[in-house]
Amino acid sequence: MEVGVAKKARIVGASTLFFFFSLLLTAYSSRNPSVARVGSVLIQQLFAPFQRGAAQFTGGIGSVWDGYFWLVNVREENERLHALADRLRGENSKLREYSFENEELREVLGMREQTDLKLIVGDTIGYDVSQWSQVITLDRGATDGVSIGQAAIRPEGVVGQVISVSNSSARILLLTDPSSGLDALIQRSRARGVLVGKGGAITELEYVNKEDDVQVGDRVITSGMDGVFPKGIVVGTVRRVNSKGGNLFQRVYVEPTVDFSHIEKVSLVAGENAS
Amino acid sequence: MSPVKYFLTIFVLGLVGILLQGTIFRLVLPASLVPHLLLVLTLYLAFYETSVLGVFLSFFLGLLLDLSTGLLLGPWAASFVVIYCVLSLVSDRIFVESGLAAVVIAFFSTVGLHVVHFLLATNLRPAIGELVSGALLQAFVTGVCAPFLFLLFRRIFHDRRGGMRAAYGGS
Incomplete structure (x- = not known):
């Protein structure tokens, strides 16, 4: 498709306008973080149910992968035990997942008992789209008592800080982000x-x-x-x-x-x- | 496709891209191995929607990315506009229907996008080493995925570049 000179000029003109508008927006939002937060919360509200579903789905896939596909070669060598092994692998995978979750919850509960802190425990359901900022999304929001500025921790140490909250999810700026x-x-x-x-x-x-x-x-x-x-x-x-x-x-x-x-x-x- | 329907389709594709990039892919892959789906959509616009509307749509996709981060509004929007502008100016000289061309364009565009964003987001400079290797890996993955995504977008938009093949003497 031939792009005429006049059309190219219009594109360059419009791009220049939008580019400088973006720079103004950057400067404004850096001075007024609440502006970025408002839009971000809307996106969060929209995405939270999908993210929660996706996190559960990928968790399930991961468990099937660990418990089944890696052992295909073993299955071929043990055809007679195929049916039994499949069932046991499935159960084993599930049990491992439960055991891991149990261990994690124990750690969190331990942390809860060791400190006088009132803690809200949540699961990670999303990550930042770009690799330039270190933000995660948690499946706990304003309805669970989460608010902006709350500290995010794990039994091993500090994770980050809540930077925006929707009704059912919260975004956490990780310790490793340059703005943290x-x-x-x-x-x-x-x-x-x-x-x-x-x-x-x-x-x-x-x-x-x-x-x-x-x-x-x-x-x-x-x-x-x-x-x-x-x-x-x-x-x-x-x-x-x-x-x-x-x-x-x-x-x-x-x-x-x-x-x-x-x-x-x-x-x-x-x-x-x-x- | 009417302009409103076209805009809504881009909006929905943008949201799906963010959801895939930020959730499904990231739950199983490290950030640097996740293809930049929104960028590929912008590349598609640069080649198939070469107009002021395309500039607006690329700005809009960048803004969606900024909003999904929730830290600053503008850096990604500006970066997307720059990439769109550069590519739309040369779009009539590149036969993007060739898979290899799409791979190369997507690779260099991803690198270019990261460079522009890096220049705008000055607070990222200390981590340059890790970011460069991450950006190159992502550029490679995006390049590999680009021809397939272009095919998908062409199906969705019923080839708005109409007559492209004829213009290049194809059948």
């Missing part, structure tokens, strides 16, 4: 800094004074000073320290304790239980 930040301490030396996501697997503890004692292997915990995360929750382990250069601060790289590639259950901190 929390006030943290080195547990051993009490050196303080701000833990910032870098978009990858490693986060950075910024604004740690050069004089502060930080060593590889030190545990990093929440300080509780940011008013979001309760004090003393594990965040990660120091993997690298760089105190060279003329800066006032040293660079401390922290590996989060939570495996962000496999998050299923997440607990949201809805307050503290009255003692």
Whole structure:
């Protein structure tokens, strides 16, 4: 299809307009995060039922895959036991899934009993569409008591923070996202800094004074000073320290304790239980 | 297809794309191995809907992606418009019906999309290493999927590029 010069000019003109409009929108929404949230909540409302269904469906497929297809060769070698093995594999797969879920729930319940925190436990039903931002969707929303700003944790440590809520789902900004930040301490030396996501697997503890004692292997915990995360929750382990250069601060790289590639259950901190 | 029906179809396809990319595929695959379905739809628009309406639709698809993230409105919308504009200007010189051309176009467009988005989202710069490898992997997967998705879109929209084959002397 021949695209005429006049048509090309119209396309370039319209693209330029839309491009600059997008930049204005970016600048405006960065100053007013609620604007982005309103639209996001609408999309969340629309997607939540599908995401929940899809999560259950893919969970089922995964269980069938684990319990059946990988063992096709074994089945061929044991044709006589075919029917019996199939049934047992199916049951075994189900039991493994129950056992895993049971173990996870026990951990969460254990965490609930160990702390005075009021927790809302939910399942991950969606991830961010792009790989540039680290956001997950949880199957708990405003009707379950979830609100913006609540801390998201797991028995291993901090997961992130709730950034938008619809009636039946919530979006959590993960610790590893570049827009994420929390006030943290080195547990051993009490050196303080701000833990910032870098978009990858490693986060950075910024604004740690050069004089502060930080060593590889030190545990990093929440300080509780940011008013979001309760004090003393594990965040990660120091993997690298760089105190060279003329800066006032040293660079401390922290590996989060939570495996962000496999998050299923997440607990949201809805307050503290009255003692 | 009437413009309203056309817009609604793009809207529904955009939503389905987000749902597939953000839920079904992501529950079983890492982010870098999930094809960029919304980008392929934008590429389709660049080749088959070369008009101001196409610019608006590509902006709209990018905005949907921004909304699904819920952090900032605009970076993806701007990136999609840039990719659409560049490709629509050369669309009459590329025979995208060839599977290989679709693969190559989709690969470089995915890389281009990530580059533009990266330039707009300055807070991502510290993670450049991991993001580059992720973007290249995604570009490859998107490239492989593009010819099949183009076929699907052509069926859905009944080949709005009408007469394309004739223009290139095909049967």
